[in-house]
């Protein structure tokens with residue numbers, strides 16, 4: 001029996017139901033600690049994003065919560081079922097798609113769907129009806145009779161989700177659902193996820209994309225080296241770190257130098273001819289900065305406001321310094 005007191009339960013303190021709750025989940029492979037005691041609490045009908053760099057342990061967490069592998073320690077309730085005592089109950093409540101896709105490329109999209117319907121013991125006619133409805137919903141009717149191996153990346157992901165929905169799961173795990181997709185397919189997938197949530201489904205999403213978490217998730221947990229280093233709404237996480245500023249860019253070196261000496265407290269970049277003043281980005285603060293610049297006779301060629309985004313949070317919390325990745329967004 002673990003040494004901590006178990007606090008997984010199906011109800012939150014405010015009486016709302018909890019779709020997934022976990023306490024002290026641990027997993028190691030040999031000497032390598034992959035999950036070092038993670039706690040989770042995901043309200044029913046919400047989107048939760050587990051955000052982390054490569055190798056942080058995101059897939060491992062999904063595999064444990066979806067009963068594909070077992071944890072070394074810790075407890076979890078998924079859909080009201082105890083992971084260790086009732087894995088069958090967990091499996092009946094969830095759907096999983098992602099890096100370990102269930103799509104069989106050798107058969108058609110429709111055959112994949114019918115196979116899934118068989119696995120869920122639907123009658124032949126129900127299976128055909130449900131398959132047709134879902135293929136239609138995910139814009140796959142035209143391609144339904146083609147082998148899945150001929151589908152684009154976006155179509156395969158859509159088929160994968162459609163197959164998952166055959167069993168009408170109330171909780172869906174999406175492991176990096178948009179990795180490798182082009183921008184249009186990513187946006188289609190985001191809309192699919194929003195539609196699922198509006199139907200009351202709980203979505204557990206893993207992602208390396210900060211904009212994806214920002215766009216979709218009600219709550220975000222940042223996983224780094226097997227530990228959750230921060231958890232909250234996107235706004236709460238952004239408030240965790242400083243970094244808001246107003247940036248003034250000059251094209252004329254003389255104007256820049258004179259502004260730099262007038263605004264002594266601004267940090268400056270003499271090569272880029274830019275000055276940075278700390279600011280929370282609020283209207284009130286911007287107005288006072290503009291008034292101050294006017295009074296000091298400083299006229300920049302460009303003024304930009306930078307408020308901390310999830311990139312800043314992510315790099316601050318995960319210790320990442322990958323500028324290439326940062327500027328790629």
Ligand SMILES: Nc1ncnc2c1ncn2[C@@H]1O[C@H](COP(=O)(O)OP(=O)(O)OP(=O)(O)O)[C@@H](O)[C@H]1O
Pocket residue numbers: 029034052053054055056057058059060061208
């Ligand atoms: N079966 C295994 N045997 C040994 N090590 C493993 C095994 N599965 C995962 N790991 C290791 O555990 C760590 C976490 O892997 P995991 O796949 O959970 O990370 P992730 O956050 O999903 O990363 P990615 O974004 O790259 O998918 C990695 O270092 C990985 O090499």
